[in-house]
Amino acid sequence: MARIAVVAGDGIGPEVVAEARKVIDAVLPGVEATEYDLGAARYHRTGEVLPDSVLTELAGHDAILLGAVGDPTVPPGVLERGLLLKLRFSFDQYVNLRPSRLWPGVTSPLATVKPGEVDLVVVREGTEGLYAGAGGTLHRDTPAEVATEESLNTRHGVERVVRDAFARASRRERRKVTLVHKTNVLTHAGSLWARAFEAVAAEYPDVSTEYQHVDAAAMFLVTQPQRYDVVVTDNLFGDILTDIAAAVTGGIGLAASGSINPDGTYPSMFEPVHGSAPDIAGRGVADPVAAVLSAALLLDQLGHADAAARITAAVGAELAARTPGEAVRTAEVGDRIAAQVAA
Amino acid sequence: MARIAVVAGDGIGPEVVAEARKVIDAVLPGVEATEYDLGAARYHRTGEVLPDSVLTELAGHDAILLGAVGDPTVPPGVLERGLLLKLRFSFDQYVNLRPSRLWPGVTSPLATVKPGEVDLVVVREGTEGLYAGAGGTLHRDTPAEVATEESLNTRHGVERVVRDAFARASRRERRKVTLVHKTNVLTHAGSLWARAFEAVAAEYPDVSTEYQHVDAAAMFLVTQPQRYDVVVTDNLFGDILTDIAAAVTGGIGLAASGSINPDGTYPSMFEPVHGSAPDIAGRGVADPVAAVLSAALLLDQLGHADAAARITAAVGAELAARTPGEAVRTAEVGDRIAAQVAA
Numbered sequence: 001m002a003r004i005a006v007v008a009g010d011g012i013g014p015e016v017v018a019e020a021r022k023v024i025d026a027v028l029p030g031v032e033a034t035e036y037d038l039g040a041a042r043y044h045r046t047g048e049v050l051p052d053s054v055l056t057e058l059a060g061h062d063a064i065l066l067g068a069v070g071d072p073t074v075p076p077g078v079l080e081r082g083l084l085l086k087l088r089f090s091f092d093q094y095v096n097l098r099p100s101r102l103w104p105g106v107t108s109p110l111a112t113v114k115p116g117e118v119d120l121v122v123v124r125e126g127t128e129g130l131y132a133g134a135g136g137t138l139h140r141d142t143p144a145e146v147a148t149e150e151s152l153n154t155r156h157g158v159e160r161v162v163r164d165a166f167a168r169a170s171r172r173e174r175r176k177v178t179l180v181h182k183t184n185v186l187t188h189a190g191s192l193w194a195r196a197f198e199a200v201a202a203e204y205p206d207v208s209t210e211y212q213h214v215d216a217a218a219m220f221l222v223t224q225p226q227r228y229d230v231v232v233t234d235n236l237f238g239d240i241l242t243d244i245a246a247a248v249t250g251g252i253g254l255a256a257s258g259s260i261n262p263d264g265t266y267p268s269m270f271e272p273v274h275g276s277a278p279d280i281a282g283r284g285v286a287d288p289v290a291a292v293l294s295a296a297l298l299l300d301q302l303g304h305a306d307a308a309a310r311i312t313a314a315v316g317a318e319l320a321a322r323t324p325g326e327a328v329r330t331a332e333v334g335d336r337i338a339a340q341v342a343a
Numbered sequence: 344m345a346r347i348a349v350v351a352g353d354g355i356g357p358e359v360v361a362e363a364r365k366v367i368d369a370v371l372p373g374v375e376a377t378e379y380d381l382g383a384a385r386y387h388r389t390g391e392v393l394p395d396s397v398l399t400e401l402a403g404h405d406a407i408l409l410g411a412v413g414d415p416t417v418p419p420g421v422l423e424r425g426l427l428l429k430l431r432f433s434f435d436q437y438v439n440l441r442p443s444r445l446w447p448g449v450t451s452p453l454a455t456v457k458p459g460e461v462d463l464v465v466v467r468e469g470t471e472g473l474y475a476g477a478g479g480t481l482h483r484d485t486p487a488e489v490a491t492e493e494s495l496n497t498r499h500g501v502e503r504v505v506r507d508a509f510a511r512a513s514r515r516e517r518r519k520v521t522l523v524h525k526t527n528v529l530t531h532a533g534s535l536w537a538r539a540f541e542a543v544a545a546e547y548p549d550v551s552t553e554y555q556h557v558d559a560a561a562m563f564l565v566t567q568p569q570r571y572d573v574v575v576t577d578n579l580f581g582d583i584l585t586d587i588a589a590a591v592t593g594g595i596g597l598a599a600s601g602s603i604n605p606d607g608t609y610p611s612m613f614e615p616v617h618g619s620a621p622d623i624a625g626r627g628v629a630d631p632v633a634a635v636l637s638a639a640l641l642l643d644q645l646g647h648a649d650a651a652a653r654i655t656a657a658v659g660a661e662l663a664a665r666t667p668g669e670a671v672r673t674a675e676v677g678d679r680i681a682a683q684v685a686a
């Protein structure tokens with residue numbers, strides 16, 4: 001049976017993760033979970049973000065379920081670079097998978113988009129680009145200060161994530177992949193992405209392709225999100241586009257994500273797209289759906305496609321039964337979904 | 344009287360620019376315009392994008408009015424880097440100004456946003472960041488290929504654009520500036536931006552401030568565009584956010600922009616945010632409103648605030664009189680607005 005590591009984290013993290021675990025236990029009894037105390041609280045208590053010994057222990061698990069880490073009291077970058085990105089990079093989680101679906105029962109902020117019409121997945125590159133941490137500062141705090149950030153893109157890194165996107169598209173109904181970049185300005189990285197995309201596309205004659213500049217894609221996600229099936233893009237563009245995709249499909253409260261190492265060399269990590277939301281933490285009102293859907297992605301990745309599909313269906317039923325504007329009680333949502341998947 | 348250079352460009356560029364000039368002539372007779380033939384057509388004919396002699400001639404004008412350049416037959420980057428960005432950088436147009444307003448008569452794709460509620464302006468940095476052209480490729484077309492793009496940010500460049508944003512905000516009703524960056528990942532550039540922002544904010548105690556990560560801002564532009572007044576951000580983030588802002592306020596067909604050198608050392612350049620739209624070129628159906636509003640920004644920059652305000656009011660009347668879904672005839676729109684500003 002699978003052994004997973006659980007990082008509940010800060011703010012609403014522990015609350016939503018508790019429901020995700022409830023649902024996992026209901027759909028697939030016997031998954032072994034070990035809790036790891038990481039995040040803002042530990043950082044404040046011990047000064048540690050991610051000790052090497054913990055990284056090694058995490059590596060021994062089949063997957064990681066993460067709630068949310070972060071708190072306004074921690075300087076920007078400490079937990080992001082030291083924990084989240086450290087895990088994504090150390091565990092070579094090069095596929096950052098972010099599905100967006102407009103579920104029946106959920107209202108889109110877009111006037112003309114109807115439930116069922118949007119069903120896209122962004123395959124965001126997870127280990128390169130501007131997230132590589134290649135940058136520096138000179139003459140800090142003087143008028144001569146200069147700060148740089150470098151986007152690093154390798155053929156190796158780009159091709160493997162593009163291939164993953166095509167493989168996913170070939171298993172979907174519409175079989176379409178949209179490459180998003182900014183080839184007209186970022187000509188070096190853009191050309192590498194475009195050529196890798198073209199090469200992989202040739203291996204998938206049944207998958208149709210298109211290219212869009214990132215600014216155009218950001219616009220079309222608002223005006224015509226229906227047009228997308230699989231979108232593949234770089235780390236930073238993917239960060240931005242997936243928040244737009246989440247916004248038009250009911251908000252980040254519903255958005256799940258997986259940081260996946262498809263090779264299986266390292267554990268993959270699954271987490272809601274939302275943050276720790278300290279403002280509503282501890283009140284039992286956070287929507288656990290994003291965490292529950294992240295658990296479904298986790299089980300799917302571990303080969304339990306059937307259990308994953310049952311969770312997804314139960315979430316669909318949960319959302320369809322909600323009345324717009326209805327307040328949510330975290331534990332009740334988890335109870336209902338757990339009951340449904342156990343049935 | 345002002346002397347302007349006109350680059351009508353490709354596709355629908357000449358059509359919409361003709362209407363913008365009609366409106367300028369009506370509101371402020373005597374503006375002297377010289378046409379410059381630049382864009383895809385010239386590139387194909389002569390291989391030239393922007394000869395030095397033309398750059399020098401353009402520099403001698405008070406402002407530049409540009410329609411649109413580009414065509415699918417030109418490789419990505421050639422006209423963007425060689426013409427548009429060349430002008431922005433050569434003429435130190437460090438303020439890329441992009442107002443977004445939801446006009447009465449215009450339908451937003453957002454269900455709950457009403458005309459009059461959105462009135463924001465993005466002050467996008469125009470001469471630094473990932474647009475600097477600092478990047479390279481090694482081992483091209485081999486499995487070892489690596490491509491880089493570098494974001495260059497100077498205290499000088501950041502502070503001046505942030506100062507411009509605060510100056511604009513202090514003249515507006517809500518007096519609020521939102522800094523958008525990604526300080527939690529791009530820690531070097533993010534820190535420089537945040538510190539410059541804080542320093543300038545101290546000079547404007549009447550202006551309120553907030554900070555958002557770019558992914559959150561992209562989301563809030565979709566869910567709550569009303570919350571923004573002035574947004575200041577870097578070159579690439581500004582590119583993406585302004586397309587979202589345009590999308591939620593009726594589309595890039597209405598979005599104007601100015602690439603401004605506030606010091607007046609070089610001419611500023613004004614252009615619609617939309618592209619050359621070769622698919623509808625030559626049919627007289629392109630909406631010239633974005634070009635006309637760009638002309639208003641141009642006149643405002645040249646000190647003709649009154650003429651600019653008259654154009655803006657006439658555009659408001661034109662849009663309010665449209666029925667949703669109504670087809671537009673380019674020349675008729677220009678005629679109506681010209682008649683109104685002349686009256």
Ligand SMILES: CC(C)[C@H](C(=O)O)[C@@H](O)C(=O)O
Pocket residue numbers: 080081084085239273527528558
């Ligand atoms: C917290 C931050 C480092 C992270 C990112 O930028 O990837 C988050 O925005 C996300 O999308 O997972």
Ligand SMILES: CC(C)[C@H](C(=O)O)[C@@H](O)C(=O)O
Pocket residue numbers: 184185215423424427428582616
């Ligand atoms: C054409 C391109 C270089 C340009 C940009 O990225 O700045 C355009 O998208 C814009 O927004 O003006």
